Amino acid sequence: MAVTIKRAALIVASLGVLSFIFGVIAENKKPAAGTPISGKDVVICKYPSDPSVVLGYLSVAFLILSTLTGYWSLFYPYRGKSVPQSVLFQNTSFFVFFNIALFTGGLAATLLLWPTITEHLHLIRNVHHNLSTECPTAKTGLLGGGAFVSLDSVLFWLVALMLAGNAREDHFDEVEKDRKVEHAQVLASAEYHVKGGAV
Numbered sequence: 001m002a003v004t005i006k007r008a009a010l011i012v013a014s015l016g017v018l019s020f021i022f023g024v025i026a027e028n029k030k031p032a033a034g035t036p037i038s039g040k041d042v043v044i045c046k047y048p049s050d051p052s053v054v055l056g057y058l059s060v061a062f063l064i065l066s067t068l069t070g071y072w073s074l075f076y077p078y079r080g081k082s083v084p085q086s087v088l089f090q091n092t093s094f095f096v097f098f099n100i101a102l103f104t105g106g107l108a109a110t111l112l113l114w115p116t117i118t119e120h121l122h123l124i125r126n127v128h129h130n131l132s133t134e135c136p137t138a139k140t141g142l143l144g145g146g147a148f149v150s151l152d153s154v155l156f157w158l159v160a161l162m163l164a165g166n167a168r169e170d171h172f173d174e175v176e177k178d179r180k181v182e183h184a185q186v187l188a189s190a191e192y193h194v195k196g197g198a199v
Contacts, residue, residue, distance in 0.1 A: 009073070
């Protein structure tokens with residue numbers, strides 16, 4: 001089964017939607033706070049079951065896969081025909097959307113990783129010597145925000161892929177036109193020499 005632009009777009013979109021879904025579920029499953037249990041000179045924070053850490057890491061993993069696949073899909077030689085990267089980057093719209101896709105992918109990864117790692121640290125470092133601790137959790141809203149930025153990133157990759165497809169077609173049309181002109185010149189030159197030889 002050959003890779004086509006449509007199939008590549010479907011893979012990028014699917015991975016991005018999975019990242020979005022895991023991020024939103026992680027935000028909804030995150031507990032508001034832990035329960036402080038006082039001990040001798042320490043406070044132990046007991047947290048309810050918290051799947052948000054695993055879901056957050058899954059969201060980041062699918063975001064990375066989506067970004068890598070999006071990047072790969074732009075430069076893949078579809079139907080065995082490759083296009084120089086310089087040709088794609090000469091297209092201003094492609095250049096803009098490519099950079100926006102990279103930026104939003106990085107921003108989404110930051111917004112997803114920050115609360116996920118923070119929450120993970122809260123769960124494994126749950127013994128506090130500060131007796132007035134309130135057993136906090138990661139900042140609310142970051143996972144959900146990261147999920148939506150992840151979805152935005154996927155949309156930008158898809159637009160960049162569409163623009164890359166258009167740039168590919170334009171490039172191959174120009175190559176074909178140049179080939180036909182060159183072929184016509186060769187035929188004209190050969191015909192001229194044949195007529196010259198006949199005289």
